[in-house]
Amino acid sequence: MDKVITISRQYGSGGREIGQKLADAWGIPFYDNELITRAAKESGFAEAAFESAEARANNSLLYSIARGTAHFSGQDMGFSVSNLSLDDKLYIAQAEVIRKCAAEGPCVIVGRCADYILRKRDDLVNIFVYADMEFRKERAIRIDHMEEEKIESAILKIDKRRANYHNFHTGEKWGRIENYSLCVDSGRIGTDKAAEVIRLYVESL
Template sequence: MSKKVIITIDRQYGSGGRAIGEKLAKDLGIPFYNKEVTEMAAKQSGMSKEVFDKVDETAASSLLYSVVTGAYMFGNHVPPTLDLPINDKLFIAQTEVIKSLANEGSCVIVGRCADYILRDDESVVNIFIHADLPVRLERAIKEYQLPPEKAEAQLNKIDKTRANYYHYYSGEKWGNSFNYKLCIDSGMLGIEGSVAVIKAFIEQRNTK
């Protein structure tokens, strides 16, 4: 792949978004980042990975999101004396990691508002993966070992958390098709088919 491309993937829980991202990165021969972003953020900030893992992709409630998306995201660092919630400290650390990874070259990044953080980067192709509830329930029960009687509630809870996180830090609606270059129904296409569509989309983009 000669032209740089940063692929960001947002996904409904149980839609197979992580698996799609992993296979896509492997097929394209580029790095894949999911939980690795949190690990890098923890290492660079000197904070505990275990603490960061507990608040990953959740929004804080005690700080106006404009402090981060306004003061920080537009180039003015939040004063070090400001006692930020751990969620916001993680978001700021992840922002620095994501921008650094994008500067290094082509890659696939899952979640963590990467599409918003890199919104001004012309090499970004932001994708949303979704699927009908029965498909996601089946994957959650078979692959994630969720108890059948609790699976639907867990799916809804995680999707709500992701939506709140995305809105809190971006001000945008998670899953809104207008915010993405490509939306894919993985329940209809499957993992392989979804990867094939994304690869075709990128190939077509690279010819322009």
């Protein structure tokens, strides 16, 4: 398997778990929250600063990071880096980490607009994982210990946040079929079998 796989997923669909299963099956790296750690280490940032865009507003330091790690100059793109929001600067630093991970070889990356950030790579395969609400509720309660009360609106809120994050940073619509090579409803077959279906697709390339 010589591809870079990105997985976008609805909250509770098991997309992260499926990504881990795929990486294990292929014996390749898996990047999810590790991405934050790695970004933090490479950029000399404290991990905590990356966990929330609101956490700190140390703009001058972020500015130098964004400059130091980004391949492009903000000025070339018609904006001034110093005018970027903290959120944008974090995005730029994370994008750079994602590019480095992919450059190291085949891997599975979950979330964080990796599908868009790596769109120019020929070896890229974008996967979308989704599921019915019952499946997602059950997982949210069992795995993330989410409260049962108002769980549906809580789940939809997380999806909304993911969609907004993606749409804002990419200008493309999250969950639009054409952005992916394969979209799998994991709710009907479970995460093990969903991983098998994705594996067959990728190994058919």
